[in-house]
Amino acid sequence: MKTSLTIRLSFMMFLEFFIWGAWFVTMGTYLSQTIAASDVQNAQAYGTQSLGAILAPFIIGLIADRYFAAQRILGALHLLGAALLFWITFQEDFSSFYPLILIYMILYMPTLALVNSVAFRQLADPEKEFARIRVWGTIGWILAGFVIGWFTWESQGLLVNTFRLAAVASAILGIFSFFLPETPPGSKGKDVSIADIIGTDALKLLKDRNYLIFFIASILICIPLAFYYQEANKFMNEIGVEQAAGKMAFGQVSEIVFMLLIPFFFRKFGVKVMLLIGMGAWTLRYILFGYGNAEDLMAFIYLGIILHGICYDFFFVTGQIYTEQRAGENIKSSAQGLITLATYGVGMYIGFIVAGQITEKFNLEVGHDWQQIWMYPAGIAAAVLLLFAVSFREKRVKS
Structure with a gap:
């Protein structure tokens, strides 16, 4: 190129x-x-x-x-x-x-x-x-x-x-x-149905019990994910973390690092362990936020931010790879579209609403009771981890 x-x-x-x-x-x-x-x-x-x-x-x-x-x-x-x-x-x-x-x-x-x-x-x-x-x-x-x-x-x-x-x-x-560069419409002249657009042909993947469990877990894990995007910056500003947005950017730095390591870890551990590590990282992150502060326990906040690479890559990138493996050649695009719609669409929408209700519940005269707030997404992530650990049976795909 x-x-x-x-x-x-x-x-x-x-x-x-x-x-x-x-x-x-x-x-x-x-x-x-x-x-x-x-x-x-x-x-x-x-x-x-x-x-x-x-x-x-x-x-x-x-x-x-x-x-x-x-x-x-x-x-x-x-x-x-x-x-x-x-x-x-x-x-x-x-x-x-x-x-x-x-x-x-x-x-x-x-x-x-x-x-x-x-x-x-x-x-x-x-x-x-x-x-x-x-x-x-x-x-x-x-x-x-x-x-x-x-x-x-x-x-x-x-x-x-x-x-x-x-x-x-x-x-x-x-x-x-x-x-x-010129990028002409890919489906010009073709009859594209609503079913094609939303990937309903990929629903056949849900007949596989293991993929169905993964699919449900993907939606549920988006609830604690929504807490991070929606509340983390407000939390850090309320507790007195200086230049919070700049510090949160280190989460994306760790995302780059762990994304480069995904192929190695995927071959070594397989999909189930990778997904469980990702869910466990979400639980740990929110516990660290709950007990950290901007003074003597600022290290907890930093560690919670840096865990973003594991939280995101080990679950969402691994999930995309797993979906690619399970989908047949004819439904690969539909399958990726379906899981994206389920997670970033349905899952995160539910998560944003839940996060707003819980944060409102612990609203104080000045600020919020953040320790109580962060225990909710930590508990949700732990519950999804437990559900997935006991229900999912991995079928390793030979590369």
Whole structure:
């Protein structure tokens, strides 16, 4: 692949995830600090990600894949997104904030598939080349956290600037997308059904008892995952962790490290042990958050952040590999679409709502009783671990 093409695709990935990371991590803190949103309203705002994930396959399958070149619809969605992000900065109450963030996420979530489509169509050997393109997305998310920490927007109550930063980056990517390589619609002229889009043909995988157990566990483990995305930054700011967003970016650094180690661990331990390690890491992380503080036990907070690589990679990346193994050649894409819809759509939506209700329950006059709050996702992760450990029987697939 030409160096110029590599740079363009890498820059596309960098901006795609820089935009998301610039506002998503700190939105809970912004909502509580700036527009006095409740914990339940915070959950509703984060739930827009899941609603966007549920609707994204329809936007891609019914519109982008049939009528428009991927790079053009990518550009249009990001330009519209830039306008929405900028508009958000003028909202002073949740009732006006929520509709805008909902529309934005319905527009943004399809772009995650579009950048992959643009990249894959240009790569001669995607299995070898895609990883070094995609890693720039994670670097973009990390840099966004460092920028927020560097400017101390959290401690100064200036998190509205995160939406302005994301709006500028979205406008840049929107314009840049029109200069990406031509990526014509893949299903032009083909009759694509609703069943094709949502991957109902992959439901036959659920007839396999082991895959059904994995599928249910994947949905349930998204409940504690939602606690992290929705509450962790607010928690760290409330207990006095300085430059919390910048420190949380180390979670993505560990994600890169452990992602590189996944092939080794997968061969050594197999899917069941890998998934159990991931679930156990979620339990440990929340216990560490529950007992850590910004003073003498700050090491607990750091360790909980760094565990993100194991929490995410050992469960979600391993789960994607397991799904790839269990699916037949004809339903591989449908199977990945189904598990993504179930986890990032249904599972995380339930998780955001549960996290909001529990956090609201332990709301104090000043701040929250975080030790009590974190025991809930720790307990849920432990329960899923136990369920999976006693129910799942691994069938090793020879490579």
